[in-house]
Amino acid sequence: MSEDSGRSTGQGEFLADLEAEVAHDLEEHRPPAGGPAYQVVGALVALAVGVVGAVLAYGYGLGTLRRPGAGLWPFVISVVIVVLAVILLVVGRKLEDSERFTRVSLLVLIGGASFVAFAALLPTIGFEIPSLLLCLLWLKFLGGESWRSTVLVSVGAVAAFYLLFLYGLRIPLPHLF
Amino acid sequence: MEAFLDGFGVVTEPQNLLYCLIGVLIGMVIGVLPGLGPAATMAILLPLVITVDPISAIIMLAGIYYGAQYGGTITSVLLRLPGEASSVVTVFDGYALAKKGKAGTALGIAAIGSFVGATISIVVLSLTAPLVAGWALDFGPPEYAALALLGVLLVATIGSGHPVKAMIAAMIGLLLATVGRDAFTNAPRFTFDSLELDSGLDFVVVAMGLFGVGEILYNLEERYGKPHVPAAISNIWPSRKDLRKSSGAIGRGSVIGFFLGVLPGGGAVMSSLAAYAVEKRISKTPEEFGRGAVEGVAAPETANNAAATSSFIPLLTLGIPANASMAMLFAALLVLGITPGPQLLEERPDLFWGVVNSMYIGNILLLILSIPLVGIFVRILRVRPAILAPITVLITVLGAYTINNSVFDVFVMIAFGIVGYLMKKTGFEPGPMVLAFVLGAILEDSVRRSLLIFDGDPTGFATRPISGTILAIFLLVVLSPAIKVLLDRRRAKSPETAPVEQESDVSSK
Numbered sequence: 001m002s003e004d005s006g007r008s009t010g011q012g013e014f015l016a017d018l019e020a021e022v023a024h025d026l027e028e029h030r031p032p033a034g035g036p037a038y039q040v041v042g043a044l045v046a047l048a049v050g051v052v053g054a055v056l057a058y059g060y061g062l063g064t065l066r067r068p069g070a071g072l073w074p075f076v077i078s079v080v081i082v083v084l085a086v087i088l089l090v091v092g093r094k095l096e097d098s099e100r101f102t103r104v105s106l107l108v109l110i111g112g113a114s115f116v117a118f119a120a121l122l123p124t125i126g127f128e129i130p131s132l133l134l135c136l137l138w139l140k141f142l143g144g145e146s147w148r149s150t151v152l153v154s155v156g157a158v159a160a161f162y163l164l165f166l167y168g169l170r171i172p173l174p175h176l177f
Numbered sequence: 178m179e180a181f182l183d184g185f186g187v188v189t190e191p192q193n194l195l196y197c198l199i200g201v202l203i204g205m206v207i208g209v210l211p212g213l214g215p216a217a218t219m220a221i222l223l224p225l226v227i228t229v230d231p232i233s234a235i236i237m238l239a240g241i242y243y244g245a246q247y248g249g250t251i252t253s254v255l256l257r258l259p260g261e262a263s264s265v266v267t268v269f270d271g272y273a274l275a276k277k278g279k280a281g282t283a284l285g286i287a288a289i290g291s292f293v294g295a296t297i298s299i300v301v302l303s304l305t306a307p308l309v310a311g312w313a314l315d316f317g318p319p320e321y322a323a324l325a326l327l328g329v330l331l332v333a334t335i336g337s338g339h340p341v342k343a344m345i346a347a348m349i350g351l352l353l354a355t356v357g358r359d360a361f362t363n364a365p366r367f368t369f370d371s372l373e374l375d376s377g378l379d380f381v382v383v384a385m386g387l388f389g390v391g392e393i394l395y396n397l398e399e400r401y402g403k404p405h406v407p408a409a410i411s412n413i414w415p416s417r418k419d420l421r422k423s424s425g426a427i428g429r430g431s432v433i434g435f436f437l438g439v440l441p442g443g444g445a446v447m448s449s450l451a452a453y454a455v456e457k458r459i460s461k462t463p464e465e466f467g468r469g470a471v472e473g474v475a476a477p478e479t480a481n482n483a484a485a486t487s488s489f490i491p492l493l494t495l496g497i498p499a500n501a502s503m504a505m506l507f508a509a510l511l512v513l514g515i516t517p518g519p520q521l522l523e524e525r526p527d528l529f530w531g532v533v534n535s536m537y538i539g540n541i542l543l544l545i546l547s548i549p550l551v552g553i554f555v556r557i558l559r560v561r562p563a564i565l566a567p568i569t570v571l572i573t574v575l576g577a578y579t580i581n582n583s584v585f586d587v588f589v590m591i592a593f594g595i596v597g598y599l600m601k602k603t604g605f606e607p608g609p610m611v612l613a614f615v616l617g618a619i620l621e622d623s624v625r626r627s628l629l630i631f632d633g634d635p636t637g638f639a640t641r642p643i644s645g646t647i648l649a650i651f652l653l654v655v656l657s658p659a660i661k662v663l664l665d666r667r668r669a670k671s672p673e674t675a676p677v678e679q680e681s682d683v684s685s686k
Contacts, residue, residue, distance in 0.1 A: 070362045
């Protein structure tokens, strides 16, 4: 809403100022904006989704309005996505609502990988050992906790989940013990 | 009337009271802790919650939502860090009061305002919801199609973020909802010959990914390990003078909050901004705002609670969720085998009134938690986010697994988590996507049923009075940016005539 830059002191103006102030306040805690490349890539991804969606939906058969085929609805939506993505490509280049990837973003990569590893191990060796390892990784290496609190929280959490799922909620999780 | 009283019977069953208490407690805690918002928390807890009795489950989820509005105040006042987006404006005067040593007053006024706003809102909800539901009983597929479309659009345009981006997110949400077998022709769509995708994407899994995992990953990157030392608070009961000063703000905040809360996409965040703006404008001492005016705390905190409550109206009476948190409640109801909509009041009065009346109890519990027991929640601030992160990760992954005992679901959730993270980084809000995804099936279903009714003639939508009116509003919202540009241009030519159009600018965003 920051594009409002009239001189008047109307209600809307005031609210816009207030929102700008709030946004500024929050920005202090945020990494720098990503720049035009981020915006263009975002719009292109949306465009690709729209185009692929439209092509696939066309293949499912459009039918007629009287007898719509399976593809008509997704086709219409995909076309709208394409149109919006093109608009975004044109008007969105200068937006500053993206955030630059920094070295800290590597933490997210590690975090994401730990999710995948956990899910892969869960059905084969049960949830206890993967849970312990995941806690260890997140507390000690991603969170920078001391060894003492890492061990305490990890063991405590796994024990609590064991009791909660297997005894409290009686949900059959794959488990070793 | 009888059903209303029976509702109290439902709430006061010990099990429901317990779940109400658990819900508001969780809400308070996540409200206090920056990071996970109420929608994300509700998403993460869905798989666990749906194992209990439906009424208890919904009472608890509702408690999380409005409880978070109370909790969000505490960090705004004490640390200048809003725990929730709806408490952002509270920062200005709340923190200023805290610096003057009046943190207790700010928290006390906020709690009382929150309670009054929410309670007024529940009373009005109890009176109006049956009327709306009764009126909506005649709605057919065309009305639902128009309403769902308007809901998606408003959420995308009113919410935070760039409207075009939000619309794209919403449209992709609608597209994702078509994955799986088409309900009409039974033809598979976007399944890529995968058996697991045949029945479509589970919305609990998608929501847990986009909200839950997405936020967890996003938080991993942000402001970890900052030491927070909350100031000591004392004298939580506000003086009579402060109460008198803020009574007007509380009254107006309730009204503003109620109306903006009903609006799709409006809700707690916008109403808190609007209520603050109104108070500052009508105040005789506007210069005090930002320097510790009690009205500046009372108004937004009252409004966000009134709005949080009234946003239940569209969900419970029309079956249209007004914001991301309501979309989570909507999802929970569907998973529990209950279709939210106008028939809910007639078919499940126990659930309807049980949930509505639980809010009275919940707010009393919250008032107790946030005035005499506020010290406990201040202490929660000392818990480091790094300790909570792995616990939320475990709840999320194990929860996703338990929905269908399927590892495939967990991978889908992780994939959507990464999408959610990337969306946040590139300025796309995941909220509209989740909401559109949840509404997607209803929307497609109603549109296609309507086409059958109209015998393939799409003008039928415009000629039916209610769907026609809704579509007219829809067009107005779509075209309003263009109209605004035109007005701005004219205004640039004659700068003296400006303030007239301002009001509509606010409400159309």
